[in-house]
Amino acid sequence: MTTRTATCRCGALTIKCTGEPVRVSVCHCLACQQRTGAPLAAQDRWRGADVELRGDAKQWTRRADSGHAATYSFCPTCGSTVAFVIEGWEGVTAVTMGAFADPKFPAPKFSVYEHRKHDWIEVTGDDVKHSSTTSAQRMPGLNIDVDPKDN
Ligand SMILES: [Zn+2]
Ligand SMILES: [Zn+2]
Numbered sequence: 001m002t003t004r005t006a007t008c009r010c011g012a013l014t015i016k017c018t019g020e021p022v023r024v025s026v027c028h029c030l031a032c033q034q035r036t037g038a039p040l041a042a043q044d045r046w047r048g049a050d051v052e053l054r055g056d057a058k059q060w061t062r063r064a065d066s067g068h069a070a071t072y073s074f075c076p077t078c079g080s081t082v083a084f085v086i087e088g089w090e091g092v093t094a095v096t097m098g099a100f101a102d103p104k105f106p107a108p109k110f111s112v113y114e115h116r117k118h119d120w121i122e123v124t125g126d127d128v129k130h131s132s133t134t135s136a137q138r139m140p141g142l143n144i145d146v147d148p149k150d151n
Contacts, residue, residue, distance in 0.1 A: 008099065033116070068087040
């Protein structure tokens, strides 16, 4: 079984992920842009049981447009956000893709909040689902395999 380890920049926080992510996406929303400091965010979602966080993470909770709380785990020393969980996505942990520092990480299949996308960014791939609806119009999906929804 494949294992991958995500780490914060200073290495104090690590997340070991076993198997394959259940969903890989990029988000262009303004909150994600501010969180990452980049014009888009890339994340992969895992079953909670497949994710093992080590180290002392600090947490911050933000209420998303959908009204659901999103709780972010980040390193108190270097500030990298390595994971987050969203209310309504029971048993699912999102891990920030960049924390794997792996250019071969599986490509995203979902590109969401495209109405906030910078014009010069293009998410390529024939099987990528593009979405511009705001999260207020989308219900968080419990059935992530059949009807994937967004954060
Ligand atoms: Zn750190
Ligand atoms: Zn976002």
